[in-house]
Amino acid sequence: xxxxxxxxxxxxxxxxxxxxxxxxxxxxxxxxxxxxxxxxxxxxxxxxxxxxxxxxxxxxxxxxxxxxxxxxxxxxxxxxxxxxxxxxxxxxxxxxxxxxxxxxxxxxxxxxxxxxxxxxxxxxxxxxxxxxxxxxxxxxxxx
Amino acid sequence: xxxxxxxxxxxxxxxxxxxxxxxxxxxxxxxxxxxxxxxxxxxxxxxxxxxxxxxxxxxxxxxxxxxxxxxxxxxxxxxxxxxxxxxxxxx
Numbered sequence: 001x002x003x004x005x006x007x008x009x010x011x012x013x014x015x016x017x018x019x020x021x022x023x024x025x026x027x028x029x030x031x032x033x034x035x036x037x038x039x040x041x042x043x044x045x046x047x048x049x050x051x052x053x054x055x056x057x058x059x060x061x062x063x064x065x066x067x068x069x070x071x072x073x074x075x076x077x078x079x080x081x082x083x084x085x086x087x088x089x090x091x092x093x094x095x096x097x098x099x100x101x102x103x104x105x106x107x108x109x110x111x112x113x114x115x116x117x118x119x120x121x122x123x124x125x126x127x128x129x130x131x132x133x134x135x136x137x138x139x140x141x142x143x
Numbered sequence: 144x145x146x147x148x149x150x151x152x153x154x155x156x157x158x159x160x161x162x163x164x165x166x167x168x169x170x171x172x173x174x175x176x177x178x179x180x181x182x183x184x185x186x187x188x189x190x191x192x193x194x195x196x197x198x199x200x201x202x203x204x205x206x207x208x209x210x211x212x213x214x215x216x217x218x219x220x221x222x223x224x225x226x227x228x229x230x231x232x233x234x
Contacts, residue, residue, distance in 0.1 A: 030194045035202065037213075069225070072218055079211055094207035097191075110194045113203040116210075123214050127221030134228040 011053035018046040026121040030113045036120025043121065044128030056136045068130045075123025079116050 026039030050059050083094040091098025100108040167174035188200040202210055 029203075030196055030199045032196055035199060065229075069222075072221055076211075076214055076218055079214060083207070083211065094204075094211070096204060096207075107193050109192050109204070113192070113194060113199060116203050116207070117199075120210070120214050123218055127217050130221045131224050134224050137228070137230065 007053050011049050015046045015050055018049065019043060022046065022121075022125075026117055027114060029117040030110050036117040037124055039117075040121040040124025041128060043125040044132070047129045048132055051132060051136060056133065060133060063129070065130070065133065068126050068133065072123050072126035072130060075119045075121070075126065078119030078122070082112055082116055082119070 022039045022043035022045075024039075025034040025042055026036055027034075029035040029039070047059065047063070082096075086095045086098050087093060089098040089102035096109045096112040099112065100106075167176075171177075184197060184201060184205070188197045189195070192200045192204050194200045194204075
């Protein structure tokens, strides 16, 4: 497929804005509309735009399979680790209030929800990108 | 065969329309779905969790373990697609 210079230029301009918006949606999850699932999908959409504009191989060189799989496991690990940390003060699994009561920091519960949303966002972003990589792989033929 | 299917669809449709008369009105604050648990969340979310967004409070805190399961489901889907379709080399 011929790569159009207009598509390349516009997507090069647009991709950072989409990614900043995705981070905003993820971090804004505890305050308003948003959350890890939505933000992760928006972040993956920026990779899809890059694949459309620059081709799969070009994107895969910068952000390869190994990192994608590691990132998708990292998100769940963040989530589960925060859940396990809640056991230390004697709370239940994922009972964030126990950490807040132990450390005495106000609004820590909300920050932990934000951290959990970031974990969800990393996993969703990496999994969506991984699926796009596998579906768009033509095995070296020009697409 | 088509007549039987039509009769079955009409029968179920009549039952559903009949039952729809007992549903609470749209946005009814006295509906059973909003009177007990929903009202409890609206009243307690801010003081329990300190987060303005009740949806996030339910999703990440009250139903935190369920959300962990959802993330694992998405991860499993991605790994399954990779195992089925990825060509050449390891995961």
